[in-house]
Amino acid sequence: MDEPTRKRAPLWFKLGSAVTACAAIFFVFRHVDMSDLVRTFHHAHPGWLLVSIAFYGIVFPPSAWRWHLMLRLTGNAVHFGATFTMSLIGHFFYTLLFGVAGGDLAKSALYASWYQLPLPEILAAAPLDRLLGFGGLIIFIILSFSLAAWNGAFFQLNTSSLHISTAWILITLVLIGLAVALFMKFGRIPGVAKWLQALRFSLAQMMVSKSIVLQGVACGFLVQVGLAGSLALSLQAVSHTEIPWGQLLWTFPIICIISAVPFTVAGLGFREGAALSLLGLYGISPADAVAASLLTLVGRLAWAAVGGMVLWKERQFQTKSRPLPRTISVIIPTYNEAQCLPETIHHARAIPEVSEIIVVDGGSKDGTREVAAALGCKVMQCAPGRGGQMRLGAAQASGDIVLLLHADTWLSANAGRAAISCLRDVHVAGGGFWKQFRAAPALLLGSRLKCAIRLYLGRRILGDQTMFFRRETLESVGGVPDMPLMEEFELCRRLRRVGRIALAESTVLTSARRFTRRGVIRTYLLMWRVTWRYRLGASPQELRKLYEQP
Known part of the structure; x- marks a missing residue:
């Protein structure tokens, strides 16, 4: 025609x-x-x-x-x-x-x-x-x-x-x-x-x-x-x-x-x-x-x-043109994760778009660094604190996308493509994935619904949903906040200033170990308590002590 x-x-x-x-x-x-x-x-x-x-x-x-x-x-x-x-x-x-x-x-x-x-x-x-x-x-x-x-x-x-x-x-x-x-x-x-x-x-x-x-x-x-x-x-x-x-x-x-x-x-x-x-x-x-x-x-x-x-x-x-990202740098903060790390890295390696995996250890005593090195990862070490560890790793990343992965979370094979597709929306400042728990008790069912509610009503995502960003976008908001806890809250707040947050079309499988260790209801109550105290002005250091109480 x-x-x-x-x-x-x-x-x-x-x-x-x-x-x-x-x-x-x-x-x-x-x-x-x-x-x-x-x-x-x-x-x-x-x-x-x-x-x-x-x-x-x-x-x-x-x-x-x-x-x-x-x-x-x-x-x-x-x-x-x-x-x-x-x-x-x-x-x-x-x-x-x-x-x-x-x-x-x-x-x-x-x-x-x-x-x-x-x-x-x-x-x-x-x-x-x-x-x-x-x-x-x-x-x-x-x-x-x-x-x-x-x-x-x-x-x-x-x-x-x-x-x-x-x-x-x-x-x-x-x-x-x-x-x-x-x-x-x-x-x-x-x-x-x-x-x-x-x-x-x-x-x-x-x-x-x-x-x-x-x-x-x-x-x-x-x-x-x-x-x-x-x-x-x-x-x-x-x-x-x-x-x-x-x-x-x-x-x-x-x-x-x-x-x-x-x-x-x-x-x-x-x-x-x-x-x-x-x-x-x-x-x-x-x-x-x-x-x-x-x-x-x-x-x-x-x-x-x-x-x-x-x-x-x-x-x-x-209508603003931005080049489509191609490569992904995976950042994994660890502390005594020698047992979980091999399977997590195996799933990350299966993603074609992943160009490097950087493990930033917080002083493990169980051989975590040796395991990571043996698996071909770039290994770094710093003081313990998840925010600081991820900040150091992200600063060394060379991929177009920086992806923050918890050591007990498994990526799906299509996660790389899904993250890149999500960033086709040039107004997306950062994203994450839908989440399900592995071997989850009944009280943890419905994780996908919770992810949707958290994003569309709370305008945030959690760290165990595996956050990702264009590397230049992360740098423009000051990098990963150097905080021992609640770093994802602060990061989402910064990202909302420059764009929207979205969920890519892939699902991560994460461990339910923290819920099974304390009990599901008790863990949820603790998380809500920590969240509201953070909103009311409590310091991350104070909240970390509260969160790590047995």
């Missing part, structure tokens, strides 16, 4: 979408008394509207995670924060550009451009994402139809309230014809063979992973709950009569499906027409049905505005 044709294609999409929306709105308002509609808006409950807009927001985390799962399959997941950010931006594209089809294309193209990833592989994730979403939709439809039937929704339908069915069939046929014509004229994109190859590979990967399929379908179901719930709350905002909720249940997913047809402007006209036709079957007045639908549009536009602001802000960061 030549350059002039590329420039004309979006114009045709926009023109077709605008014409379709205008036609749909024309047919809708032929069946609504405008004075009744104005009166309905005037008496609407603003509180319910705000709840409706907020409820629409629950759509984004599951939809982002579903897309993230597919990006993982293609090997192009940067980090979940980047996927979530792009999902908000994608909603902006969906709403103001060409619906789902054009929005997915625009979102994928931007993701590939910002993070220097192959566009055909990013595009391959989109149909798989929608496929899982469709699975969640089918489950939601079955459940909503079943509950509606249980409440007698289909026994006495008021079919006389069904509006403009012939007109909507005509508009739908025109829309399908327009979509086919536009695709035939402008849909031949370069790299289609690579896209199909990536799609087949990812589909094969997805089919053998029950966990991914189940997670994706569950996310699709939650997305439908958010969409339907937002519409229901908007209806509650405008209606002043009793609403037969049990019977209406089946109409909400159908309205959402119709409003999501491709090549529309935020589903404008189609959502209103579907609401007018279907809600009217159960005595909802035309004014209430159309008003509820338009209020739902207000919610979509509000979140689209959020996505637009995120796009504006994020673009300031991602």
Whole structure:
């Protein structure tokens, strides 16, 4: 496709979408008394509207995670924060550009451009994402139809309230014809063979992973709950009569499906027409049905505005060019770790991107330094204190990335690639990995959830999650703090001044020995006590004495 044709294609999409929306709105308002509609808006409950807009927001985390799962399959997941950010931006594209089809294309193209990833592989994730979403939709439809039937929704339908069915069939046929014509004229994109190859590979990967399929379908179901719930709350905002909720249940997913047809402007006209036709079957007045639908549009536009602001802000960061790191220096602080060290180094050596391993010992008496030297590590020694040891090792590192590894933590084989992919986001100042405990007691289950809560609510990660940074970024924040304890807290605080903190798409396995030695509950209580005393101003030296008490 030549350059002039590329420039004309979006114009045709926009023109077709605008014409379709205008036609749909024309047919809708032929069946609504405008004075009744104005009166309905005037008496609407603003509180319910705000709840409706907020409820629409629950759509984004599951939809982002579903897309993230597919990006993982293609090997192009940067980090979940980047996927979530792009999902908000994608909603902006969906709403103001060409619906789902054009929005997915625009979102994928931007993701590939910002993070220097192959566009055909990013595009391959989109149909798989929608496929899982469709699975969640089918489950939601079955459940909503079943509950509606249980409440007698289909026994006495008021079919006389069904509006403009012939007109909507005509508009739908025109829309399908327009979509086919536009695709035939402008849909031949370069790299289609690579896209199909990536799609087949990812589909094969997805089919053998029950966990991914189940997670994706569950996310699709939650997305439908958010969409339907937002519409229901908007209806509650405008209606002043009793609403037969049990019977209406089946109409909400159908309205959402119709409003999501491709090549529309935020589903404008189609959502209103579907609401007018279907809600009217159960005595909802035309004014209430159309008003509820338009209020739902207000919610979509509000979140689209959020996505637009995120796009504006994020673009300031991602347009800056930085060379992609290639090599990793692993820094391991030790103190009497001769028993744990060999397995830890074995896992680190298995990572192709690791160029050197520096062991900084704090005066071990069990031969730790000799073990490290025998395993080919660069060995250094200094006074005990994890922060000071890591600071010394990081200062000697030559790799593009400095990775701080605890002596009892095992890296996964894909950790190097995951760290580099995470740093494709040029606004990431530092990162870590998801964490699981080896041979963990039941009270230590759920570590991944705790990692997410710690990052997205507390904006920090722990040292046993294996922190990593570009070497120049670490130097710019003053290196690793020379502290005997809580050095990761201080380091995260410094990093937040220059960028964001993220979790790479890999999981480390760490020892549960400190929990089994003291007891899980007792250890957690001690950690919380140390954390809060640090926040209240206690010195790291004082906290170290508290932490090392038997």
